Amino acid sequence: MVPKPEEVNLLTGGPAAQQIEAEKRPSALDEPVSHWRPRLTLNVMVDDFVFDGASLPADVQRYMKMIQLGKTVQYLPILFIDQLSSRVKDLMVINRSSTELPLTVSYDKISLGRLRFWIHMQDAVYSLQQFGFSEKDADEVKGIFVDTNLYFLALTFFVAAFHLLFDFLAFKNDISFWKKKKSMIGMSTKLWKVKKALKMTITWRGLRPTFQFGACSESERRTEEYDAQAMKYLSYVLYPLCIGGAVYSLLNIKYKSWYSWLINSFVNGVYAFGFLFMLPQLFVNYKMKSVAHLPWKAFTYKAFNTFIDDVFAFIITMPTSHRLACFRDDVVFLVYLYQRWLYPVDKSRVNEFGESYEETPQRKPHTD
Secondary structure: OOOOOOOEOOOOHHHHHHHHHHHOOHHHHOOOOOEEOOEEEEEEEOOOOOOOOOOOOHHHHOOOOEEEEOOEEEEOOOEEEOOOOOOHHHOEEOOOOOOOOOOEEEEEEEOHHHHHHHHHHHHHHHHHHHOOOOHHHHHHHHHHHHOOOHHHHHHHHHHHHHHHHHHHHHHHHHHHHHHHOOOOOOOOHHHHOOOOOOOEEEEOOOOOOEEEEOOOOHHHHHHHHHHHHHHHHHHHHHHHHHHHHHHHHHHHOOEOOHHHHHHHHHHHHHHHHHHHHHHHHHHHHHHHOOOOOOOHHHHHHHHHHHHHHHHHHHHOOOOHHHHHHHHHHHHHHHHHHHHHHHOOOOOOOOOOOOOOOOOOOOOOOOOO
16 A cells, blocks of 8 residues: 655654655655554354355355265354454554564454454445545544444444434524524624624525514624624634644644645634634623523533534544544533523513513403
8 A cells, every 4th residue: 555654843854854855756655565464353253053054144154164074064163354453554564674573363252243243344344445435534434343342332323313313403493593583682793603784684595584683782782892802802812822832733743744734733723713703602691691692492402412422522533633622512511501500590571572481471350
C-alpha cells in the first residue's frame, strides 16, 4: 500500500528539510511499498455441531474441510483467520534497514454463532471496498466492530433509533415554538441565527408560518444590547485562544504539511466559534433574570441527543477536537438547567397573550 506521509515539526530544520525534499518528488509518495502485519489472530470453532449435509450454510461451508470416515462425513476443526483485527494503523513499513520484524500469534476459541457473525462482517467490509470505499474508510468501519464490545455496540444501535426520534421531536417543537413566538425578547440572535430589523418577515415554504415584527420594543432593544455586549466580551477571550492554540500546535505538534496545519487550525476555530455562539444566550438570561422565553421542550430533546452523541464519541474514531465539541454542548445545557433553577418562572405574571398560569376560568352562574 502507499505509505502515509511522515508527520514532521514544521519549524525545526532537519525534518522540514526532509519534507521539502519529499515534496519535490511527488511520484515517490504514490509508489506502494510492502507493509508487515505484526499480529496474526487464529480462531478455531469449538462447538460440537452436527450439520445437515443437504443444507450446509454457505458462509461456513467455504471454511470447512471434509473427511470420509466409513459411512459418515466429518469436518475438521474450522480454522478462521481474523482479518478484521488487522488495522491499517498497526501496519509497519518494510524498508531496507529492516532486519527483524515482530510477530504476535494469538489463538482463541470461537462459537458457531460468533464465527458466522465475523464472517458476515468480514464480507461486508470487503463489499465496501468493492463499492469504492477507500481502505482508510473501510478500516474505520472495522474499528467500530473490533475496538468495541459487541454488547455495547448493539446497545449503541438501539440508542441510535432514539436519536432519530428525538431529532424529530426537537424539530417539531422548534416549529411550534417559533410559530407562536411574537417577539425576540430575551432571545440571542447569535444562538438562533435570526436576523432582525425594524420590520422583518420570515416565511417557511411548505410550513407557511409567518413572523412579522414591527418596531422594536424597549425589552427587545435591551436584549440586542446584552447580546452584542456578550459577543464583545467573549471575542476578547476567543481570538487570543484561537491564535494561541494555532501557535502552540505549530510549535509542539507534528503535521504532514503546512496545509494540514492550516486546515487543523481553521477547524479548531470553527469549533470555538460554535461554542461562542451558544454563550451569549446565557449572558442574556443572566441580565434579564429569566429563562421563560426559551423553547425548553426542544432544548430537552436536543440535550438527549447530545448525551447520545457522547456515547458515539467513545465508539467512533474521530479527532480529539470533535470529541471535545460533543461535551461542550453538555456543559452549556447544564448551565441552562442551573439558570432555570435560579430564575423560576413567575406563574402569576401575565404573558404577551394576556394569560396567566394561576388564572382559573370563571364559571358562569347557574340559572335554574
